Structures are given as structure tokens and as C-alpha cells.
Amino acid sequence: MDEVLLRSLTPRVLTILVRRGADFAAAEDAVQDALVEALRVWPDNPPRDQQGWMVTVAWRRFLDAARSDAARRRRESLISVEPEAPDPGPAPGSDDTLQLYFLCAHPSLTPASAVALTLRAVGGLTTRQIAQAYLVPEATMAQRISRAKRIVSGARFDQPGDVATVLRVLYLVFNEGYSGDVDLASEAIRLTRQLTTAIDHPEVAGLLALMLLHHARRAARTAPDGSLVPLAQQDRSRWDTRLIAEGVDILQAALARDQLGELQAQAAIAALHADAPTAEETDWPQIVEWYDELVRLTDSPIVQLNRAVAVGEADGARAGLAELALLDTSLPRYTAVAAYLRERDGDLSRAAELYAEAAQKAPNLAERDHLTRQAARLNTYRSR
Structure with missing residues (x-):
């Protein structure tokens, strides 16, 4: 049984039923019944028109359920004008x-x-x-x-x-x-x-490019023990160059349409990270420029927080801390960013304290463990 085919048919058949008058919940139940029937029948007797078969079976299931439910008799005038087994036709x-x-x-x-x-x-x-x-x-x-x-x-x-x-x-x-x-x-x-x-829209393409560029780094994001590996420390030979190339191609085509949106700008930042052979060769000044575009597009405090990190990389930790001082300290991951920039500035004692504080606020276990390790690393270094 081709599971991919069944999953691709599900939204098409569901929407056809809704267009014919079924409410969403009833239509979804009918499609699930048709899927169960397909799993039973298709291995021995596969239909030539899979979508037509699914539409016919699901519609019959909907009719049976609707007619047996007294609360839905108001629908019978609509249901009665539809044939028992409609010709699915092209959809x-x-x-x-x-x-x-x-x-x-x-x-x-x-x-x-x-x-x-x-x-x-x-x-x-x-x-x-x-x-x-x-x-x-x-x-x-x-x-x-x-x-x-x-x-x-x-x-x-x-x-x-x-x-x-x-x-x-x-x-x-x-x-x-x-x-x-x-x-x-x-x-x-x-x-x-x-x-x-x-949908032929550059922001839709921008989202796909952003996903591909992030997904390309997936294999390098965690160590064998499951701990997080920061971007700067990732083994870039493990990045998926095929996905990176596809993401960059999609992004360039979207940007060429000159309708810049938030997702395209995010993808551009991801592309600059992916393009750098090493962390040291990252084009941070250009990344700051893209964050400037994102701030203009979104006015998001989270974007401004990420921009502070980029400024710290491009112009030095002191410049990043100056940008950070302009932001609300209650922002998610604010303390983690402050810890990182303090460490870059050489204030290891304060950075260790902030890493420990950030660990207590971490939204998930993996991030908490990472921040705890950072605090422990600095405390061990200072005690030598």
C-alpha cells in the first residue's frame, strides 16, 4: 500500500466533500472511513482511479452518517439533490x-x-x-x-x-x-x-528556502550524546550541500521579484551562514544589514535581540551589549544572549552567572543542558 499516495489524496477528497455540502468534521470522519476501506481493499483490488474511488466511498459514508443522524435532517434537501455515487470527474x-x-x-x-x-x-x-x-x-x-x-x-x-x-x-x-x-x-x-x-508568491518560496537552509544543518546540530552544538562549533562537512544549493536557488529567484518579505529576509540570513566555509568567515556585516531589513519589516523585539548578537559579531561585543541594553530584559533568551556577549567581552565571571540564570529560564531540556554546560565551562576555566 502506497502511504504517500493515500496521504496526498486525503486533502483533495476532504475538500471535495466540503464543497458538496458536508461540514468539515463530518467530511473528515468520512474520509478517514474511506482510508480504512482503501487499506482493506486496495492490496487485492486496486482501483484505476484512486481519487475517484476515494471520493465515491467517502461520499457514501457521509450520506449514510447524515441520514442516520436526526440532528442533520435539515441537510436532507441538500443531500437529496446529489446522486448516490457521483462521478468524481477531474478535480x-x-x-x-x-x-x-x-x-x-x-x-x-x-x-x-x-x-x-x-x-x-x-x-x-x-x-x-x-x-x-x-x-x-x-x-x-x-x-x-x-x-x-x-x-x-x-x-x-x-x-x-x-x-x-x-x-x-x-x-x-x-x-x-x-x-x-x-x-x-x-x-x-x-x-x-x-x-x-x-501559490506563486515570493514569501511562500522564501519559507521553503528558509526551511531547506535550516534543515541542511540538522545532522550537525547535536552531538552523539544528544547535546546541542552551537552554529559556530558545528562540523560543516555534515551540512547537506544539496539542500543548501536548492534553498539558495529558490531564495535568489524569490528575491529577484523585488517583493521583499520577512521570510525571504530570514532565508537570506540563513543563506549567509550556509555560505561561510568556517564560522570565522561568516559575513556578519551583511547579516546585520539583513537584520536591519527584518527590523524594518517586523519591528519585532526578538529580531532586535538577534540583531544585537550579529552586531556583537560584526563590530565587537561592546557594540552588541550596547544594542542589547536598549531592549526589554524580559525577552525570551535575553539572558542567554547577555551571557554570550559578556563572555565575548572577557567578563567570564558575570557571563557564568548569566548562563546559569538563563538555564533556569530555558524553554526545553536540551537548551537548559547546553546553558548549564556553558556556565560550568566558564566556572572551571576561572578556577584554574
């Missing part, structure tokens, strides 16, 4: 999938719910797979997805969707990385590639 798969992206990025959903619903409806992952990826019980994830489906049920497909929200959801998926048996970073790249076939 604009990319357009259908695009509408499904917009639905899953509904503004009423929390970011976590939007990500879960996108993985289920567009990615075709099971609730169990999504729960394992998020390290939560399957029942918890099922409730989250059910609530999300209830919220988007009845949403109209004739309203324009917010592409920026869709891109944010996909980037959230990518940043979850890998856990359980689902590689969410790879899944996000797959979905973003799919989106680029439906």
Missing part, C-alpha cells in the same frame, strides 16, 4: 488543497490547534502520530483536533484566506522538529513544497 487538487490550508489556519484556532488540524487534514497524519510528535496522550490530541474541527465546521470556502497565517502555521510545524515516529520538519517541508505549486 483541481492544488486549489482544493489550498482552500484546506486556509481552513486549517482559521483565525479562531489557537496556533497549537491550527498545527494539529493541518497535520491531520492536509498532512494526512493519524491522531496517534500527531500525539506522539507532540509527546501528549492520544486522547488529549483527539480532543484538541475535535475542538478544532467543530470551530471550522461551517466556515465558507468562498472567502479569501490569509496566506501569512498559513505560512506561520507551517513554520510552527517545522520548528517542532522531530519526536516520536513523525519527522515534523520533513513533513513541513513536504507541505510547503505542495503549497508552492498552488
Whole structure:
């Protein structure tokens, strides 16, 4: 059984059912029933038209469920005008999938719910797979997805969707990385590639380029013991040059359209890191220029925090600390940045204190362990 094919059919069939009048929750249940039936039937009797078969079976499942549910008798006038087994005919798969992206990025959903619903409806992952990826019980994830489906049920497909929200959801998926048996970073790249076939926009291309450039460094990000390896210390021979080349090509084509956006600017920074043969050869002045563009585009305090690091690399630690002093000390990772710049400035005692303080605020265990090691390293150096 071709799992990739089934996952690619899921969003197309789901959207066709919604267009025919099924609410999102009922349509999603019907498509899942059709998937189960496909797993049972296809190995011995594969259909010539897989999508048509899935549409027919899912629509019948929806009709059966709708007619047996007294609460949905209001729909019978709509249902009765549809044939029992409609001819699926050609379907604009990319357009259908695009509408499904917009639905899953509904503004009423929390970011976590939007990500879960996108993985289920567009990615075709099971609730169990999504729960394992998020390290939560399957029942918890099922409730989250059910609530999300209830919220988007009845949403109209004739309203324009917010592409920026869709891109944010996909980037959230990518940043979850890998856990359980689902590689969410790879899944996000797959979905973003799919989106680029439906939307010809430089920011969509910018997101794909950004993902590829970050993903290219994945193998070098952790040591054999699982500890984090900072960018400057990574073994660059382990970076995936094929992904880097593809990301740079996509980015250059996007930038050539002269419609600069936040994701393209982020990708440009990632490309400059990827282009440097060694950490010492990184073009920090140009990275600072790109951060200036990002500040102009977003006015984000987090971007300004990252810019302070870049200034510290380009113009010296004192210059970076001066930029940092202009920012709110409650920003996430502010203390870690302060520790790094203090160390670069030679104030090892204060840097060790700040690393230890930052470790207590770390958002995850890997980062906490890394910051704790940094504090211990400086304390050991000072005691010699």
C-alpha cells in the first residue's frame, strides 16, 4: 500500500466533500472511513482511479452518517439533490488543497490547534502520530483536533484566506522538529513544497528556502550524546550541500521579484551562514544589514535581540551589549544572549552567572543542558 499516495489524496477528497455540502468534521470522519476501506481493499483490488474511488466511498459514508443522524435532517434537501455515487470527474487538487490550508489556519484556532488540524487534514497524519510528535496522550490530541474541527465546521470556502497565517502555521510545524515516529520538519517541508505549486508568491518560496537552509544543518546540530552544538562549533562537512544549493536557488529567484518579505529576509540570513566555509568567515556585516531589513519589516523585539548578537559579531561585543541594553530584559533568551556577549567581552565571571540564570529560564531540556554546560565551562576555566 502506497502511504504517500493515500496521504496526498486525503486533502483533495476532504475538500471535495466540503464543497458538496458536508461540514468539515463530518467530511473528515468520512474520509478517514474511506482510508480504512482503501487499506482493506486496495492490496487485492486496486482501483484505476484512486481519487475517484476515494471520493465515491467517502461520499457514501457521509450520506449514510447524515441520514442516520436526526440532528442533520435539515441537510436532507441538500443531500437529496446529489446522486448516490457521483462521478468524481477531474478535480483541481492544488486549489482544493489550498482552500484546506486556509481552513486549517482559521483565525479562531489557537496556533497549537491550527498545527494539529493541518497535520491531520492536509498532512494526512493519524491522531496517534500527531500525539506522539507532540509527546501528549492520544486522547488529549483527539480532543484538541475535535475542538478544532467543530470551530471550522461551517466556515465558507468562498472567502479569501490569509496566506501569512498559513505560512506561520507551517513554520510552527517545522520548528517542532522531530519526536516520536513523525519527522515534523520533513513533513513541513513536504507541505510547503505542495503549497508552492498552488501559490506563486515570493514569501511562500522564501519559507521553503528558509526551511531547506535550516534543515541542511540538522545532522550537525547535536552531538552523539544528544547535546546541542552551537552554529559556530558545528562540523560543516555534515551540512547537506544539496539542500543548501536548492534553498539558495529558490531564495535568489524569490528575491529577484523585488517583493521583499520577512521570510525571504530570514532565508537570506540563513543563506549567509550556509555560505561561510568556517564560522570565522561568516559575513556578519551583511547579516546585520539583513537584520536591519527584518527590523524594518517586523519591528519585532526578538529580531532586535538577534540583531544585537550579529552586531556583537560584526563590530565587537561592546557594540552588541550596547544594542542589547536598549531592549526589554524580559525577552525570551535575553539572558542567554547577555551571557554570550559578556563572555565575548572577557567578563567570564558575570557571563557564568548569566548562563546559569538563563538555564533556569530555558524553554526545553536540551537548551537548559547546553546553558548549564556553558556556565560550568566558564566556572572551571576561572578556577584554574
